[in-house]
Amino acid sequence: FLFSLQRKSIVAVSFIAAFLCLIIVRLTNEVTFPLILNCFGQTSVKWIPFSNGQRQPLRAHYGYINVKTQEPLQLDCDLCAIVSNSGQMAGQKVGAEIDKSSCIWRMNNxxxxxxxxxxxxxTTVRVVSHTSVPLLLKNPEYFFKETNTTVYVIWGPFRNMRKDGNGIVYNMLKKTVDSYPAAKIYVTTEKRMSYCDAVFKKETGKDR
Structure with a gap:
């Protein structure tokens, strides 16, 4: 009986040790263990290795697709600052406070x-209307140069964002990433855009 208990204890300890090893490997490498991730409900989370500094989860946002790679946006924010385009920002002297935020969102150009x-x-994310894309393209070196780490999320109606060669704005963005391969340009999916339009109509009573 005593031998049986000892054997069960050894098996239990071995299982726990193996499980912890898998967790450590998962957190320090980009190896995927779907069953473990499912246990924690994190099937769409990618972990940055410890070698990159403080470990932070990057969540996949499937409503926003990279123009070059066709992969979803990977982003996770703790404290966000959404900065208005209004001229009322002039003279406020809150720049240092804004820059303390983990994610800083700006609009258009x-x-x-x-x-x-x-x-x-x-600037972490710049949300750009399809009508404002030409304004960015007037100064591409400023917005899309190699050292720019800003994520650009472009939204617009399907007729302008379609990928079959007939989307005027999407074609502009394709040419931009050809000229600036490091540019992080994402577009909203048709499904995400439909959702946003529905929310807008529900809250304002108007079609966009």
Missing amino acids: APTKGYEEDVGKR
């Missing part, structure tokens, strides 16, 4: 250069 004291200098 709102400038930061020359206004750092008021609006900050960092």
